Amino acid sequence: MKIITVSREFGSGGRELGKRLSDCLGWPYYDREIISAVARRNALDEGYVEDVLEQGHFRGVPLTIGRTFAYLPSMPHDSRQLLQEQRRVLRALAAHGDCIIVGRNADLILAEHRPLKLFVYADLESRLRRCRERSSDDERFTLRELERKLRQVDQHRARHHAMLSDLPWGSREGYHLCVNTTGLSLKTLAPLVAEYARSWFSQQGTP
Template sequence: MAHRIITINRMYGSGGRLLGKALAEELGIHFYDQELIRLASEANDIPYEELLKVDEKKASQWRLPIKDQMQMQPQYHFHPMNDVLFETQSKIIQDLAQKEDCIIVGRCANYLLRGKCLSLFVYAPYEYRVQKVMERLGREDRSARAMIRKTDKSRKAYYEFFTDEKWNDPENYNFCVDTSQFSKEFLVKLLAQIYREWTPEDESI
């Protein structure tokens, strides 16, 4: 039987990560977000802190992604650390799909596991997200708005660079959820029921 994977892409401040974590707890399955960075760090023997700097970010053509001797090592010349991390995480994601039911946040997982996952895009109106970021992080209004714009732009550029598809195109997802319209508890119960009744297209995983 194929393993059942949920992938989540999310607008910053929409609560996509929190929803995914709560859903994983409800279903009793693993939740992978920054854990993927740790696994990539172990696979490549690259410090976690260096990979964290480039996680879900497209490489810049104007500068190296990290100011560190790590990027200057021969095996990484002309190969930005962003690309090293994406390639490693891609293999980890595909390996996880072979081994277990789980929830994976970001990292183009819906693209990598197309037809083999239940893909979710989590969004919310801009002003709603501003308020949530202010509440959760204690940011002032201006700072919250800047964080949202910067993070959304970065995630969009990353996804579209590595997939050549639109990050927020509904056609790339099974479900698009506006978290401003429903409580987290309701969405967890709804998505859990959908998950339990869903069967992946590709039974060969």
């Protein structure tokens, strides 16, 4: 079983790179599908689930909690339940076979599957430009507002990551390949990363 997990800074293009890797390798790609599955299994609105799991409704949670969701005294019950459900969904998707999973701390939750762990990042200017290019007409932010949003999302991701690992989110020691997308075409970059993945799994002896 071959699994690639993609962790990424907000606005770095990690989601797009994951999708293009899926196209190159012919493997299933999971991103928002995970949110949809969690929402469906709990009869909840997808927007609510996304807000809880992605927008940082975990304030007051210690940065290190023994790497478990079983006991989080500062978290609302719904948050604990949805985190556990997300874990179950990730494990179920991994059991289906080769795949690419973006975000969700899949690199840590699926560690026993020995995934190829990518971290995608870029300089601030590139991230701001990417976000502005992809924002809808009703999501127009000033540069200052957008920069604040980038930092907030990354802080939430780092906080969630700290629930499961002592290594800081984005620390190179926690990943097999860190990809700087600054000034690069993701369309051109994806086949190169796909070739790296093939070589890596081959050397790992992963069938």
